[in-house]
Amino acid sequence: MNDDKNAEGRSGQDWHAQVDRAAARLLAGGVVAYPSETVWGLAAHPEHPAAIRRLYDLKGRAAQKPVQVSCLDRAAAQRLIRPQPALERLERFWPGPLTVVMPASADCPELLAPGGRVGVRIPDHPVALALLGRVGGVLATTSCNLSGQPAALTYAQARDMRLGDEVLPDGGYPALGLPSTVLTLPEGEVLRAGAVPEAALRAALAGPV
Numbered sequence: 561m562n563d564d565k566n567a568e569g570r571s572g573q574d575w576h577a578q579v580d581r582a583a584a585r586l587l588a589g590g591v592v593a594y595p596s597e598t599v600w601g602l603a604a605h606p607e608h609p610a611a612i613r614r615l616y617d618l619k620g621r622a623a624q625k626p627v628q629v630s631c632l633d634r635a636a637a638q639r640l641i642r643p644q645p646a647l648e649r650l651e652r653f654w655p656g657p658l659t660v661v662m663p664a665s666a667d668c669p670e671l672l673a674p675g676g677r678v679g680v681r682i683p684d685h686p687v688a689l690a691l692l693g694r695v696g697g698v699l700a701t702t703s704c705n706l707s708g709q710p711a712a713l714t715y716a717q718a719r720d721m722r723l724g725d726e727v728l729p730d731g732g733y734p735a736l737g738l739p740s741t742v743l744t745l746p747e748g749e750v751l752r753a754g755a756v757p758e759a760a761l762r763a764a765l766a767g768p769v
Contacts, residue, residue, distance in 0.1 A: 574729070575687055575690075575728065575729050575731040576690065578726070578728055578729065579687065579690045579691050579694060579728060580694065581726060582594065582691060582726040582728050583691060583694035583695050585725050585726050586603065586604065586605045586611075586691075586695050586699065587605060587695060589604075589605070589608040589610060589611045590604075590611065590724075590725040590726065591603065591604050591611060591614055591615055591618060591723070591724050591725055592604075592691070592724045592725060592726045592727075592728065593704045593712070593718045593719075593721070593723060593724035593726070593727040593728065594687060594688055594691055594727075594728040595685055595687050595688060595715070595718075595728060595729070595730040595731070595733070595735060596630075596683040596684075596685045596688045596735065597656070597657060597683060597684045597685045597688075597733070597735060597736055597755075598657045598683075598735060598736055598737075598738060598739050598740050598754070598755060599703050599704070599711035599712060599713055599735050599737065599738075599739060600703070600704035600711060600712035600713070600714075600715075600717070600718040600735065601630065601683075601688070601699075601701040601702065601703060601704055602615060602618070602619065602701065602702050602703065602704040602705075602723055602724055603615075603630065603691075603699040603700060603701045603702075604699070604700050605695055605696075605699060605700070606629070606669050606671070606672060606698055606699070606700050607696075609669075609671055612627070612671055612672075612700050615627065615700065615702060618723045618724075619702060619705070619706055619707050619723070620706055620707045620708075621702065621707045622707070624674065626672070626673075626674050626675075626677075626678070626679060627672065627679075627700045627701060627702045628659050628679045628680070628681055628700075628701050628702065628740075629672055629678055629679065629680045629681070629698055629699070629700060629701065630680075630681055630682075630683055630688065630692060630698065630699045630701040631680050631681065631682050631692065631697060631698050632682070632689060632692040632693055632697035632698070633682060633697070634651065634654065634682065635697075636682075636692075636697035636698050637654075637680040637681075637682060639665065639667050639668075640664060640665055640667065640668040640672070640673075640678050640680055640698070641662045641663065641664060641665055641668070641678060641680060642662065642663040642664070642665050644662050644663075644745045644746060646745050646746060646748070646765055647660065647662070647745060649764045649765050649767065650743070650745075650761065650764055650765070652764065653756055653760075653761075653764070654681075654682040655682040655683060655684035655689070656682070656683075656684045656755075656756065657681075657684070657736070657738065657739070657740040657741060657754055657755035657756055658681065658740055658741050658743065658754075658756045658761075659679045659680065659681040659740045659741070659742045659743070659752075660679065660680055660681070660742075660743050660744075660745055661677055661678070661679040661742060661743070661744045661745070661751065662677060662678065662679075662680070662744070662745045662746075663676060663677055664676055664677060664678040671700075672700055677744075679742065681740055685730075685733055686731055686733060687728055687729070687730060687731045687733065691728065703739070704718045704721060704723060704724070705721065705723075706721070706723075711739070713734075713735050713737050714730075714734070714735070715727065715728075715729045715730055736755055738754055738755040739752065739754045739755070740752075740754045740755060740756070741753060741754035741755060741756040741757075741758070741761065742754065743761055748762075748765055
């Protein structure tokens with residue numbers, strides 16, 4: 561996690577209050593833009609299918625493209641997926657910029673798992689984790705941008721896009737500017753290069769648990 565905190569990040573007061581408001585919006589079916597260590601995300605609560613559809617509409621995202629599920633911790637992620645032994649070798653990258661696409665469990669909402677597969681990630685950002693902790697541990701998430709455009713890297717960029725009902729600040733923990741690496745299991749295919757190098761993933765998958 562980036563330790564270059566500004567005064568707001570050190571005080572922790574302003575963004576905690578904003579997280580409470582954003583969580584209330586999500587639980588009521590709203591859409592919220594929030595920071596992560598990669599880029600800003602745009603989120604809806606899985607219990608509100610209409611909010612997830614609105615997420616797609618706001619971005620202009622193709623209906624067949626799945627969204628990622630951001631998770632508070634390993635327990636929240638594991639509820640959504642079928643057991644994958646190889647995942648244990650990758651958990652050193654969580655929290656962090658790694659999205660793993662796996663077969664979905666019976667408990668995973670169908671809207672989050674087109675084709676029976678779901679992509680899960682545990683972000684390494686205090687604001688994102690605080691938000692997840694207030695909404696039950698999972699959020700349907702996509703990058704904060706119009707489809708085909710660059711993702712927001714700062715609060716100002718996310719705010720100016722006007723895609724969310726609330727926009728959270730970074731709390732003094734700026735985004736890296738690189739997306740998460742996307743890997744499939746059990747196949748081990750990298751679908752998108754990102755902040756975690758593919759070589760590090762290959763080494764982890766080949767090594768001992």
